[in-house]
Amino acid sequence: MNNNYELYKVFYWAATTGSLTQAAKALYLTQPSVSHAIKQLEESFGITLFYRNSKGVTLTREGEALYSYIGQSQNFITLAEEKMAALKNLDNGELRIxxxxxxxxxxxxxxxxxxxxxxxxxxxxxxxxxxxxxxxxxxxxxxxxxxxxxxxxxxxxxxxESLQLQDCFVAGSNYADLKGTVLSLDRLLQHPVILFSRNSRARMTITELFQSYGLQLKPAIEVGSVDLLIEFARKGLGISYVAREFVTKELDEGSLFEIQLDVPLPPSQVxxxxxxxxxxxxxxxxxxxxxxxxxxx
Amino acid sequence: MNNNYELYKVFYWAATTGSLTQAAKALYLTQPSVSHAIKQLEESFGITLFYRNSKGVTLTREGEALYSYIGQSQNFITLAEEKMAALKNLDNGELRIxxxxxxxxxxxxxxxxxxxxxxxxxxxxxxxxxxxxxxxxxxxxxxxxxxxxxxxxxxxxxxxESLQLQDCFVAGSNYADLKGTVLSLDRLLQHPVILFSRNSRARMTITELFQSYGLQLKPAIEVGSVDLLIEFARKGLGISYVAREFVTKELDEGSLFEIQLDVPLPPSQVxxxxxxxxxxxxxxxxxxxxxxxxxxx
DNA sequence: CAGGGGATATAGAACGCATCTATGAACAAT
DNA sequence: ATTGTTCATAGATGCGTTCTATATCCCCTG
Missing domain, CATH: 3.40.190.10 (Periplasmic binding protein-like II)
Structure with a gap:
């Protein structure tokens, strides 16, 4: 039983339409092709599947038996193809980031x-x-x-590589006297610094930078979210180290300002x-x- | 989406075995054929179905989705083929005669x-x-x-045409005096005749035969089963008209004997x-x- | 009863496509 | 490094599906 499953599709349509000619139309084939396909299937089983008459075809008892299975099979294939189309058109599925x-x-x-x-x-x-x-x-x-x-x-x-971020130090209005001045790193260290928690990439990078200048960066406050970095700086609790791109709003409205340094801070790639x-x-x-x-x- | 269903078979085996090579073996194909088939399927959907690595293949999320449907479909096809084999080998089904x-x-x-x-x-x-x-x-x-x-x-x-039957007149032991004699049709009519019910083919045939000789055959007894024809004749109630082949046992054991006639009775085809x-x-x-x-x- | 129009079956040809062999490339393991 | 997996790719080949054309059968109609 080394059937080509394609024959089942032909059988299904022939049985469903009750006509080899109709089945051929549905499958964009010619009638002789369908006739031949059915014959192949019948020969492979050694079982006659259809009664042929001048009005079309009807299933034999054995054909009915086959149809009851093949019909189910076809249903699942139809569902499968619909599902695939839906997936491709993104009608469902999920995105996990x-x-x-x-x-x-x-x-x-x-x-x-x-x-x-x-x-x-x-x-x-x-x-x-x-x-x-x-x-x-x-x-x-x-x-x-x-x-x-x-x-x-x-x-x-x-x-x-995706977005390039530029980390910087920002402070709130209570540090207004630093506005316009250019600080060195050690001068910066005289103020309380607010950093992201220890295991973040940004924290590691800036700590290393200070170390390369022989300086030790120890945060006065350590927080676990960018929102808190921003909030604490606005409240005047210290100078936050944060991506400039994340505080554009605050910089624009003036609730935070960027502190100029005499050394360039490395950009950070996302x-x-x-x-x-x-x-x-x-x-x-x-x-x-x-x-x-x-x-x- | 004008897929060849054959591709689903390949997909099914590739997914089931987790290996294109294994699938090829199961399908008696070569590995490149399977590889090509899967690629065709993927291209037709515009969806990647497998992760390929050096140990084999595993389904992507979309592939899993497809497999859940195609697996069902394949199950039904397998059942269908088993059913067909069973029908062919006559493991089930019915015969209505x-x-x-x-x-x-x-x-x-x-x-x-x-x-x-x-x-x-x-x-x-x-x-x-x-x-x-x-x-x-x-x-x-x-x-x-x-x-x-x-x-x-x-x-x-x-x-x-199947069996050829020879109808004949038989009588029981109380008509023993007729044994060995050859009767004419009108002589026969002087005895009570037992016939099958009116609508039987045998009854019609024999009635017509008598008519062709200008005689009218009227049964003394009319029954609805061959068994009663035999039984009544044995009990001596009359002369039964019955297929010789159905009373071989009675003729052999002597409980009935055939009455010889001077005209041939027509054989009857089953x-x-x-x-x-x-x-x-x-x-x-x-x-x-x-x-x-x-x-x- | 002839003829048209529907159905399926058959024959033979042709082309497409699935499959093959041979080879490459990536990876794992020893 | 080497060997043995895996899957991918390229190109050739030949089988088998599909086609066209035609036959046949049956039903229906004028």
Whole structure:
């Protein structure tokens, strides 16, 4: 029984329409092809499946038996093809992203809004965590891609540079006397500094920078979210180290101002990381595409 | 989406085995063929179905979705093919025959026993009735074939001659004085005659024969079964008109004897009738075959 | 009863496509 | 490094599906 399953499709339509000619039309074939296909099937089983008469065809008892199974089979195939079409058109499915809350809020949010509006059927799942956690999520297949600060070095991952961020020190109105002045790093250290928690990439980078100048950067306050960095600086609790792109609003309205330094601060790359050699899910690649073609801000 | 369903079979095996190479073996194909088939499927959907790595392949999320449907579909196809094989091997199904009780008992019984022993899975359904009823059953599709006395003239039916019967007159021991003598038809009429009921083919035939000699055959007793014909004759109630083949036992043991006539009685053909141009069910054609190849008695 | 119009079956040709072999490339393991 | 997996790619080949053309059968109608 080494049948071509294609024959079942022909059989199904012949049985459903009760006519080889109709089946041929439905399948965009000619009538002799259908006739031949049915004959092949009958010969392979050694069983006659149809009564032929001048009005068309009707199933024999054995044909009925076959139809009861093949009909089910066809139903599932139809469902499968509908599902695939839905997946391709993103009528359903889900998009799972890993990243830090700050990147979600200040970087991905507009894209996410955009995406959700375009494909409301897609469930969005945002997994926040530290960079190592995100990497683990990725390797476990729990997220489609991760958005983290560069650099990332992992042979299993592909990282694509995305947004470039420029971290800077900002302060609130109570430090207004520093406005317009250019500080050196050691002068800066005379003020209380508010940093992100220890295991963040930005925190590590800036600490290393100070160390390269022989200085030790010890935060007066350590917080776990970008929002708190901003809030504390506005309340005058200290000088926050934060991506400039995340505080554009505050800088514009004047509730925060950037402190000029006599040394350049290194820019920081945001990278999008995916599993190397793993194809993206449809929803993920659609999201990427959308993000690439959208002019942010 | 004009897919060749054959691709689903390949997909199913690739997903099930988690290896294109294994799938190729299962399908008696080469690995490149499988690779190509999967690629075709992926391109037709515009969706990546598998993660490829050096150990084999695993389904993507979209592939899982497809598999959940296609798996069901394949299950039904497998069941269908098993069912067809079972039907062909007559592991199940039914055989429905129409005929008279006498033919069932005296003609078909040995074949039926034989058939049942050979294919115990087949349900036997015997529908008895008069010849016109049998024809109706046949046209309504309620029986696979009918066994009746010839001739049958119906453009929708095909009739194949089967057993030839020789009707004759038999009497019991109280008519022993007739043994060895040769009677003429009118002499016969001086004795009570037992005939089958009016609507039987045998009754019609013999009545016509008498008419052709200008004689009128009126039964003293009219019965509805061959068994009663035999029984009444044995009990001495009259002379029964019955197929010689149905009373071989009684003739042999001497409880009945055949009355010799001076004119030949016409033989009577038993015919097997089927719907013209309708293929026989598998069980029916197997039965026919068996009956043809079996030497009765 | 002839003829038209519907159905399926058959024959033979042709082309497309599935499949093959051969090879490449990536990766894991020893 | 080497060997043995895996899957991917390229190109050739030949089988088998599909086609056109035609036959056949049956029903219906004028």
């Amino acid at each position: 890993g990243g830090s809350d700050s990147l979600f809020k200040h970087y991905l949010l507009p894209y996410l809004e955009d995406f959700h509006q375009k494909y409301p059927g897609i469930r969005l799942q945002l997994n926040h965590g530290t960079t190592p956690e995100i990497i683990t999520f990725l390797k476990e297949g729990k997220i489609d891609f991760g958005v983290v600060r560069m650099p990332i070095v992992d042979p299993l991952l592909d990282v694509k 990278g999008i990381m995916i599993m190397r050699n793993m194809p993206l899910s449809v929803s993920a690649s659609k999201f990427m595409e959308l993000a690439r073609h959208t002019d942010m801000r | 129409g005929g008279s009780d006498s033919l069932f008992k005296h003609y078909l019984l040995p074949y039926l026993e034989d058939f049942h022993q050979k294919y115990p899975g087949i349900r036997l359904q015997l529908n008895h009735g008069t010849t016109p009823e049998i024809i109706t059953f046949l046209k309504e599709g309620k029986i696979d074939f009918g066994v009746v006395r010839m001739p049958i003239v119906d453009p929708l039916l095909d009739v194949k 015919g097997i009738m089927i719907m013209r141009n309708m293929p026989l069910s598998v069980s029916a054609s197997k039965f026919m075959e068996l009956a043809r190849h079996t030497d009765m008695r």
